[in-house]
Amino acid sequence: MYGYVIADVFTETALAGNPLAVVLDATGLSAGRMQRIAREMNLSETTFVLPPAAGGDVRVRIFTPIGELPFAGHPTFGTAVVLAETGHPGARGEELRMETGMGVVPFRLRRGQHSGRRVWGARMLQPIPVWEPYDRADELLDALDVPVSTLPVEVYRNGPRHVFVGLDGEAALAGLRVDLRALATHPDLAANCFAPTGDPAVWRTRMFSPAYGVTEDAGTGSAAGPLALHLARHGLVPLGTRITVRQGVEMGRPSTIHARVDGTLDRVDGIERIEVSGTAVVVAAGRLYV
The missing domain is CATH 3.10.310.10 (Diaminopimelate Epimerase; Chain A, domain 1)
Structure with a gap:
């Protein structure tokens, strides 16, 4: 059994923006299983959170319904917010370093309110293309x-x-x-x-x-x-x-x-x-x- 969270990304309003599914602890899932779960979710991307392996606070794998991506913006951004919201040990401060297939992506997080609902803002440094x-x-x-x-x-x-x-x-x-x-x-x-x-x-x-x-x-x-x-x-x-x-x-x-x-x-x-x-x-x- 695996817990997951859905976040709406690049918006302050629920049911707007770009939805994302985040599997909070994907330890034990194979890549093939992750792909099938992403297909089941049927969103543009689903992310899978894993323990860090290269000096970051957390490692993330990103799947579309048909394949894995080394990096993508809305999935990493949304995952950072979900980890902050759920109290993940790696995201309890203002900074988060996320390991991706394109290296470590740093975030700065802040908490706010919109229409009485808690929202999160974040800034990310992207890989230079x-x-x-x-x-x-x-x-x-x-x-x-x-x-x-x-x-x-x-x-x-x-x-x-x-x-x-x-x-x-x-x-x-x-x-x-x-x-x-x-x-x-x-x-x-x-x-x-x-x-x-x-x-x-x-x-x-x-x-x-x-x-x-x-x-x-x-x-x-x-x-x-x-x-x-x-x-x-x-x-x-x-x-x-x-x-x-x-x-x-x-x-x-x-x-x-x-x-x-x-x-x-x-x-x-x-x-x-x-x-x-x-x-x-x-x-x-x-x-x-x-």
Whole structure:
């Protein structure tokens, strides 16, 4: 029997944001069993908490319904909040170091209130991605039914592979008609469409990834940092600016994510820090009889 908790991530409101299932102590579960549980939960990701093995406070494995990821934003972020809420020994202070397949990810946690309900805010330092032009850009645009991207179509890897396609406004973003079968032929890829809102520090996004078993994602934390970097690299947002990413609107599960990139763009290794922040709230708990 294994206890689990469900949290809504990148929101202060229950039943909004991006839901996540967290198995609190996965000791004894094989990778195959974890995968079957993730398929049973049928959320974009399910995480499994394990004892630390590399100097962190806790180790986490992340599964989509069809495979394991070395790192992802909303699962690690939500797991940090769940561990703080449930009093996990590794998350009793303000800092938490989480071991992932991409190394140790540090968090800072804070407790707050919203509408009389306890919520948690957190800041995480993400792995710095590598990036390159996407070599199937024309096929991708066809699958998304987007005539042209406002910025170069580039792919960033910080665990998942995120490709970014720019649209000229929120109406175009809301009106997307994605060919998911065609998009599924792009393996190991999440397609992130973004659009301006009129405020240069606020952007709207939608993410589609049948390759990761996710038709559309309500809040993609691992894409928020690379998006901020993408915008900075192409001169739309100065480095050091905290941007706000609004996602999940078309799904009826609005998410709000903040991201900031520090460093310099004058050399390849100039990016020093990528910070993503937001809030999350625990909404349910239960037991798995497996």
